[in-house]
Amino acid sequence: MAGLILDSDALIALMNVNDEHHKSIIKRLFQTQDGFSISVVTYSEALIRSFETGKESLMIERISELVNEIVEVTKSIAEIAADLRASAKIKLPDALIAATAIEKGLTLLTFDEKLAKKTPGAELLGS
Numbered sequence: 215m216a217g218l219i220l221d222s223d224a225l226i227a228l229m230n231v232n233d234e235h236h237k238s239i240i241k242r243l244f245q246t247q248d249g250f251s252i253s254v255v256t257y258s259e260a261l262i263r264s265f266e267t268g269k270e271s272l273m274i275e276r277i278s279e280l281v282n283e284i285v286e287v288t289k290s291i292a293e294i295a296a297d298l299r300a301s302a303k304i305k306l307p308d309a310l311i312a313a314t315a316i317e318k319g320l321t322l323l324t325f326d327e328k329l330a331k332k333t334p335g336a337e338l339l340g341s
Contacts (some may be wrong), residue, residue, distance in 0.1 A: 218243075218250040219285070219315045221324035222259040222307070224339065225252055229260065229276060235325050238339050242323060249282040250323075253314040255307050257284050291317050302332035312336070 220228070220239075227235035228243070243250065252260075257277065264273035277284075285291075287310055294313035298304060304312070308326070312333040315322035322329075322336040330338035 217248050217282075217318075217320045218246060219311075219318065219320040219322050220250055220252050220256060221311055221322060221326060221329060222256045223325045224323045225256050225260045225277075226263075227325065228280070229273065235339065238325075239323070242337075242339055250280075251283040251285055251318070251320060252277075252281050253311045254284055254286050255310045255314075259307060285314050285318060287314070288317070298332065304329060304332055 223235070224239050227233040227239045230236060260277065261270060261273055264270045287295075291310065291313045294316055295306065295309040298309040298312055299306060302309075308329050312322060312329060314320075315333060315336065322333050323339055324330050324333075324336060325339050327338055330336040
């Protein structure tokens with residue numbers, strides 16, 4: 215697979231220097247020159263905490279500076295996600311993120327072992 219797409223846990227770790235996975239995602243992203251994409255679902259999940267703390271403008275700006283593309287959920291992605299939910303029994307947000315990676319031919323970077331196992335071509339990141 216060519217490009218990279220980050221799962222929500224990977225994006226959140228990237229954005230928070232105090233996250234236990236921050237160094238791991240930084241190290242992994244430095245291995246490539248390509249940049250990365252995220253699903254609109256990942257975008258939404260990454261913004262939750264900043265809305266709770268009133269810092270959403272800063273987070274939106276930081277994400278827009280780092281991310282090459284925020285991929286919208288299409289009908290095709292929704293269909294792939296439904297199939298993943300039915301066969302792999304993963305939660306809808308994870309299924310939509312995985313389906314986005316599959317549809318776009320991207321390598322999903324995640325710290326979620328179950329999601330990595332259920333997503334073809336995904337890369338499980340370590341701590």
